Amino acid sequence: MTTITLVQGDITRQSADAIVNAANSSLLGGGGVDGAIHRRGGPAILEECRALRASRYGKGLPTGQAVATTAGELEARWVIHTVGPVHSRSEDRSELLASCFRECLRVADELGARTVAFPAVSTGVYRWPMQDAARIAVETVRSTPTDVEEVRFVLFDEQAYEAFAAQLH
Structure with missing residues (x-):
């Protein structure tokens, strides 16, 4: 059974087998969590992302999918990059957000990762409401079969911590 824990802090300072990056589809870095992971992880992450773009993901990583690279200088073995959906008031994109968590857990299982640190995917510049993002994240992790411990x-x-804590009770 997977244990879910909450930490308030900087994901780039976490020690885990895998750290999830809320990436943009380019995989080439950006703002928020994405930029922070690329800055702290160093050039090895960008180098592997460029190789992915040159091979399997020429048009970028599709929304809801996940792919792993080295973690560079982070205290992790891998970074699992996932592209969350931009929130929309007119279209329900909840399944795409749930897919981010399922796909990250699938990739983690393929890698043999036992600890995975997730940010609040899509809640920054993609404007997903925190309460709803927390609900989708926690429900998806709880319902997805995985070997992640x-x-x-x-x-x-x-605010984010409280939103996620409310979903665990």
Whole structure:
């Protein structure tokens, strides 16, 4: 059974088998969590992302999918990159957000990762409402069969932490 834990803090400071990057489809870095992971992880992550773009993901990583690279200088073995959906008031994209978590757990299982640290995917510049994102994340992790022993949600601020904590009760 997978244990779900919550931490308020900086995901780039976590020690885990795999750290999830809320990436953009280019895989070439960006703002928020994505930029922070690329900056702290160093050039090895970008180098592997460029190789992925040159091979399997010429048009970028599709929304809801996940792929792994080295973690570079982070305290992890791997970074699992996933592209969350942009929130829409007119279209239900919940399944795409849930897919991010399922796909990350699938990739983690393929890698043999036992601890995975997730950010609050799609809640930054993609504007997904925190309460709803927390519900989808926790429900998806709870319902997805995996060999991952610990899923750690690393939440940047108190509001995010409280939203996720409310889903665990």
